[in-house]
Amino acid sequence: MKKSNYSYIGIAFIILLFGIIFVPKIVDRIKNKDVTRDGSRSFDVSKETFTKVASDLEYLVINGNRKKVPEFSFIDQNGKTITNKDYLGKVYIVEFFFTTCPTICPRMNRNLVSIQDKLKDLNEFKDFGVASFSIMPETDTPEVLKTYADNYGVENPNWHMLTGKSKYEVYDLSNVGFNIFVDTENFEHSGDFALVDKQGYLRSRKDNFGNPKIFYKGIISEQEKIDEDGNEQEITMLVEDIKSLLKE
Template identity: 45%
Template sequence: MKNKSYIGISFIILIFGIWAVPKIIAKFQKSDLVEIGPVPAFSLTDQNNKTITDKDYLGKVYVVEFFFTTCPTICPIMNQNMLGIQEEFYGKPDFGIASITIDPEHDTSEVLKQHAKILGAKHYNWHFLTGDKKYIYNLALKGFNLYAGENAEVNGGFEHSGLFALVDKEGKIRCRRDSQNNPILYYDGLEPAGIKAIKEDIKKLLEE
């Protein structure tokens, strides 16, 4: 009778193993997202006056944006869309956001902390980052290849990209391909389609 029980238990374990192993293997396989390259190294100060570097995000999937708190045009849209991303992944310790100001002379740690509070940023890995202006512009333009600049003739005095960068747990910028099979490089932070796409791809990277 005992032998029959052992045989039954062994059979159940075997079946479970056949079912579970492929799922476990799949969980740690790379997704179909393209590797663009390593995220540029950075060291900035967050809303809590704490130094945050790219190394602090290792082991996390995170989204990078460039913005400024007094932006009257695209930033409010980007802010609301980023809040939606926060809500989707709230409570996940391996997810984060890096919001880097392009107006650091105004956007001090204190200003960013107040901005984060008003905005409703609650995820513990959402850092609002400031630092030296020249350093930040170099990071945006040469590091991420995302436009950021001053322009006294535009509303708000600054111009910047409305795109979001997606970085995986190993510190590599990743993206999906478009309908022509070309890497999109970055995600549209202004349109619902772009936000839907980045949410889907964050989930893929969290499973890697």
């Protein structure tokens, strides 16, 4: 017999064996409705079939570890104790300011209010927040912060204006915890915002060199577009990145 005939016989034997072993199992699965088709699969939202979409935002990595928000405990404008755990499950912005600041703080908080208003109509609005830490806790009491919040139009219940016992704990939190410059001795601070995801990790876009930006410029408004030094506004960018993290 020719070799080709042996090949045909071998193939036929394999097909017969497959039919004997697997066809009954396939028929049984079809009867039990265990077989689905990927091409036209329907999704049941009530059973949470949809998967979360991971964003491409970077983590801040230090010594090989993703940097997470440190533990903190402060009093907000309503006299309530707020800790880092209250923000878990929320995407939030962090700023450092003080209520009597006449220069960059009003601009920063107007920009934060504009972000608040842009996100107001989203279904995920309840999962967005702001943590505004005062660098002058001696004078920025909860009552003072409450008046300040009302004057600026703070409506988000997850926007907490926070005051502590000592300016030194604020110094450590800002410079070490969030990598945002604050000099509590001279009442100086940057106008930058940090962005935190739902799990409490610091996140941001990449810069032109492929590294995490770490923070976002909070002083320049969308209307201004660019400042006198040629720096472009990053509020639009920040809103886009908040929306991205809300979907994770």
